[in-house]
Amino acid sequence: MVKPGEPRVLVAYGSKNGSTAEIAERIGEALSKAGCATSVYPAREVSGDVAAYDAVVLGGALYSGHWHRDARRLARRAGPQLGARPLWLFSSGPLDASAAERDIPPVRGVRRVAERLDARGHITFGGRLDEHAHGRTARMIVRAGKGGDFRDLDQITGWAELIARELLAARNGPGETEGT
Ligand SMILES: Cc1cc2nc3c(=O)[nH]c(=O)nc-3n(C[C@H](O)[C@H](O)[C@H](O)COP(=O)(O)O)c2cc1C
Known part of the structure; x- marks a missing residue:
């Protein structure tokens, strides 16, 4: 249930x-x-109509x-409405500590989405890859010892x-914000 003012x-x-x-659940x-x-x-279960929301956070694996x-398609499908409300984007991917250590800029396609929809922010979180991952390449990466879980839960919570x-x-x- 939505409380008044939320x-x-x-x-x-x-x-x-x-x-x-x-990551999305954690943000939620x-x-x-x-x-x-x-x-x-x-994202694939969301129609192009997001009018029921005041703000949107859209993220996708790299x-x-x-x-x-699915993230790209929703950005396209709901573009006009996403562009008209506060929007934040995130990506998840790097299989090392880099995303927790520094700001990793969006890949070109995501940067374009951010520009087109006037997103308020973007962040890249570390990714995870383990032996349950789908696909041959994924399993090869894991077998080569390059998998692991590089998501930083505090970083995710802090961003949300x-x-x-x-x-x-x-x-x-303005009367209710910090320091005023
Ligand atoms: C075939 C393959 C390609 C990948 N390409 C990238 C990439 O270009 N950039 C990146 O940061 N991570 C890349 N990753 C890592 C994934 O983004 C990471 O495992 C992510 O957490 C997967 O998210 P998901 O579990 O939601 O699918 C790749 C992983 C695989 C298996």
Whole structure:
């Protein structure tokens, strides 16, 4: 149930092997805890109509330099509405500690989406690859010892908290923001 005054936030994601889905769930939990009415869905289950939400977080796994197809397609399908509301994007992929250590800019396709839809922010989170992953290449990477779980849960939660803070500050007005 949405409490009066709570911003309604959609978290949608494209994921092949489940780790980006877990990141989205984590973001959803943090947003809910911070006072947003949050729904988390696979991007492919979201129609082009996101009018029921005040803000959207859209994320996708990276495969061969591209955002997951489901995230790309939702960005296209719901473009006009996404462009008209606060929007944040995330990518997940690097199979090393790099994403937790520094800001990794979006790949070209995601940068274009961010520009086109005037996204408020983008972040790249570390990825995960294990022996359950689909696909020959994935299994080869794991067998070569290059798999692992490089997601930083605190980083994910912290990013979601920043989003919540921004949404709630906008809703409460300048009188209610920190330091005023
Ligand atoms: C075939 C293949 C290609 C990948 N390409 C990239 C890439 O271009 N950039 C990147 O950062 N990570 C890449 N990764 C790592 C995945 O993005 C990472 O495993 C991610 O967590 C997968 O998300 P998912 O579990 O939601 O599908 C690749 C992984 C595989 C198996």
